[in-house]
Amino acid sequence: KAGVTQTPRYLIKTRGQQVTLSCSPISGHRSVSWYQQTPGQGLQFLFEYFSETQRNKGNFPGRFSGRQFSNSRSEMNVSTLELGDSALYLCASSLAGDSNEQFFGPGTRLTVL
Amino acid sequence: GDSVTQMEGPVTLSEEAFLTINCTYTATGYPSLFWYVQYPGEGLQLLLKATKADDKGSNKGFEATYRKETTSFHLEKGSVQVSDSAVYFCALFRNSGNTPLVFGKGTRLSVIA
Numbered sequence: 001k002a003g004v005t006q007t008p009r010y011l012i013k014t015r016g017q018q019v020t021l022s023c024s025p026i027s028g029h030r031s032v033s034w035y036q037q038t039p040g041q042g043l044q045f046l047f048e049y050f051s052e053t054q055r056n057k058g059n060f061p062g063r064f065s066g067r068q069f070s071n072s073r074s075e076m077n078v079s080t081l082e083l084g085d086s087a088l089y090l091c092a093s094s095l096a097g098d099s100n101e102q103f104f105g106p107g108t109r110l111t112v113l
Numbered sequence: 114g115d116s117v118t119q120m121e122g123p124v125t126l127s128e129e130a131f132l133t134i135n136c137t138y139t140a141t142g143y144p145s146l147f148w149y150v151q152y153p154g155e156g157l158q159l160l161l162k163a164t165k166a167d168d169k170g171s172n173k174g175f176e177a178t179y180r181k182e183t184t185s186f187h188l189e190k191g192s193v194q195v196s197d198s199a200v201y202f203c204a205l206f207r208n209s210g211n212t213p214l215v216f217g218k219g220t221r222l223s224v225i226a
Contacts, residue, residue, distance in 0.1 A: 045213040056213055090156055104156035
């Protein structure tokens, strides 16, 4: 069974731009969660989607948004990029929203210049 | 709110040394506890888990016991290898309510031959 895939793996943007990251969960998984990982703050929860609905949201500004499609694939969008948005963005999927067993993708490394 | 505290790294050990990475948590109720590992350039992989008090999770020679009385879930391995060099994250999941995984800040382990 294929694992969680994230595209692109690396991305370089400039301040003020916007970016869209994509995550394809493991087949059959309906829950997708997004995390931001930085050296200073560690792993911080962004949001979780289950059956196309945002079920949970972390403490991030409204510039960070996401969505989930009917095939469970998810995208997250960051608008008006800031230097501090440089991070590794990790996506994790789980069966039926049971966060007890989350499977992580390799991440997208975003660099904002 | 819920939180996880891990010993700060980096931890540097010689091959075949004994490893302990301390993890304590604060949470209401009876959370599930996890150790995740992140190898360089990769996402997180679930290493082991325990879902109730006194459970012992184990995998690849690593072990951790859920100690409710001390709210701890310390990771141990009897003989580390160079290939164990990675960042280790302790995490909890509160089983009641739709809450995300809460991670510790991570502990970097370097094993030298």
